[in-house]
Amino acid sequence: MTGTQKYDAVVIGGGPAGSTAAAVLAGHGRKVVVLEKDRFPRYHIGESLMPYCYFPLERIGVIEKIKASNFPQKYSVQFVSTMGKVSQPFYFFQHMEHEASTTWQVVRSEFDQMLLNNAREKGAEVREETKVVEILRENGAVVGVRAEHHGHEETFRAPMTLDASGRDALAVARNGWRVPDPQLKKIAIWTYYRGALRDPGLDAGATTVAYLPDKGWFWYIPLSDDVVSVGVVAEREYLFDEGRDLATVFQREAQKNPWVSEHLAPGQQFGRYWTTSEYSYRSRYCGEDGLVLVGDAFAFLDPVFSSGVFLALRSGELAGDLVHAALSDGDVSAARFQGYGEQICGGIEAMRNLVYAFYDQEFSFRELFQRYPDVRPDLTDCLIGHLFRDFQDLFSRVGEFAQLPAPLPHGRAPAPCASSS
Numbered sequence: 314m315t316g317t318q319k320y321d322a323v324v325i326g327g328g329p330a331g332s333t334a335a336a337v338l339a340g341h342g343r344k345v346v347v348l349e350k351d352r353f354p355r356y357h358i359g360e361s362l363m364p365y366c367y368f369p370l371e372r373i374g375v376i377e378k379i380k381a382s383n384f385p386q387k388y389s390v391q392f393v394s395t396m397g398k399v400s401q402p403f404y405f406f407q408h409m410e411h412e413a414s415t416t417w418q419v420v421r422s423e424f425d426q427m428l429l430n431n432a433r434e435k436g437a438e439v440r441e442e443t444k445v446v447e448i449l450r451e452n453g454a455v456v457g458v459r460a461e462h463h464g465h466e467e468t469f470r471a472p473m474t475l476d477a478s479g480r481d482a483l484a485v486a487r488n489g490w491r492v493p494d495p496q497l498k499k500i501a502i503w504t505y506y507r508g509a510l511r512d513p514g515l516d517a518g519a520t521t522v523a524y525l526p527d528k529g530w531f532w533y534i535p536l537s538d539d540v541v542s543v544g545v546v547a548e549r550e551y552l553f554d555e556g557r558d559l560a561t562v563f564q565r566e567a568q569k570n571p572w573v574s575e576h577l578a579p580g581q582q583f584g585r586y587w588t589t590s591e592y593s594y595r596s597r598y599c600g601e602d603g604l605v606l607v608g609d610a611f612a613f614l615d616p617v618f619s620s621g622v623f624l625a626l627r628s629g630e631l632a633g634d635l636v637h638a639a640l641s642d643g644d645v646s647a648a649r650f651q652g653y654g655e656q657i658c659g660g661i662e663a664m665r666n667l668v669y670a671f672y673d674q675e676f677s678f679r680e681l682f683q684r685y686p687d688v689r690p691d692l693t694d695c696l697i698g699h700l701f702r703d704f705q706d707l708f709s710r711v712g713e714f715a716q717l718p719a720p721l722p723h724g725r726a727p728a729p730c731a732s733s734s
């Protein structure tokens with residue numbers, strides 16, 4: 314059976330980016346549909362939020378629901394040396410006098426379900442188990458999508474389509490727009506423990522980033538129900554040099570950092586070991602006529618500083634407002650999204666500089682703060698997600714210790730003739 318439905322906007326994917334964009338558009342009174350290939354709740358990685366997630370979450374009206382949940386509160390991020398020594402934590406409340414300074418460690422199946430339900434409550438139509446298989450174009454502009462639901466095909470037409478398909482990055486894949494980051498070529502292996510150690514008091518919900526000798530790092534994220542998410546990130550060649558069994562590789566690496574092995578010792582590993590491929594990339598363009606990319610469908614950056622969900626929420630919010638304005642003006646050309654591309658890429662570049670510094674053997678936060686104690690507020694701004702501002706001073710100083718990358722030129726709107734057809 315084939316049918317055609319008409320909307321103001323079609324959103325591909327019901328993760329944080331898609332649900333936020335849909336809630337914003339529905340809030341503007343737009344007729345919007347979210348097409349999600351899975352049935353929620355569904356598993357997803359990406360559990361540690363940044364304080365600035367608060368603002369898009371507040372905008373779409375879910376803060377009270379999150380406060381009422383049992384997600385552990387996260388007050389800080391801390392770093393653990395290869396020898397197992399814990400740094401002075403970055404407590405967000407020491408930097409920011411706002412309740413946003415307390416953020417959360419979320420179980421994504423529950424968090425994403427909450428956001429998708431919220432989009433529904435705001436008036437968006439949500440179709441689960443509906444996979445977009447084709448982006449439709451007419452006269453060079455995107456005019457909707459073709460999707461499949463249990464073997465049935467349906468066409469969803471709209472003047473604007475928002476691609477929020479996550480790392481599947483549907484439009485990027487179809488258009489050949491995926492540009493891998495030249496240096497950030499890590500992979501991750503992760504799993505879950507029950508009953509592993511939690512630090513006392515305020516640090517019980519902290520994200521811990523624990524270094525491995527020269528090679529990478531572990532995340533340690535305390536979740537609800539006494540569960541901890543633990544993962545290792547490093548170069549593929551290094552992790553798989555003695556074999557590819559994920560459990561063996563994970564356990565071998567966990568023994569290399571005393572803090573990680575001591576914290577895991579009383580716990581019980583459960584469920585499978587997960588892995589993901591080399592992951593940092595950015596789209597060549599942020600959209601085309603009738604299409605805008607949001608969240609991971611636009612760009613993905615190494616998750617060491619937990620920036621992914623924030624960028625998904627914020628880009629979803631921004632794109633929702635811009636699409637509404639574009640529809641009101643009757644102009645859905647790619648040029649409308651030039652400023653959006655600039656803004657999101659600017660924020661990603663700040664975070665990307667910090668990620669490069671993190672992986673640079675010559676760089677240490679301790680030495681940076683010893684020489685330049687006044688940069689701590691700027692650096693904490695990056696860690697909380699206050700990203701869309703000028704960080705020239707900070708990175709000129711970080712650049713004395715670490716090799717920082719040149720900004721990537723891509724990720725903006727295409728010039729009219731460059732738009733794919």
Ligand SMILES: Cc1cc2nc3c(=O)[nH]c(=O)nc-3n(C[C@H](O)[C@H](O)[C@H](O)COP(=O)(O)OP(=O)(O)OC[C@H]3O[C@@H](n4cnc5c(N)ncnc54)[C@H](O)[C@@H]3O)c2cc1C
Nearest residue numbers: 326328329330350359361445478479608609616621622625
């Ligand atoms: C190892 C690892 C660790 C991470 N840790 C963190 C962290 O601690 N903190 C953090 O903030 N971020 C983290 N991230 C990043 C975070 O997971 C993402 O940035 C975030 O999920 C992006 O949200 P999104 O809405 O853009 O995409 P997603 O959350 O991936 O949502 C996309 C949705 O689109 C759907 N979809 C895909 N294709 C189609 C299609 N063709 N048709 C219909 N639906 C489709 C998918 O089913 C999915 O539900 C991590 C990522 C990785 C890989």
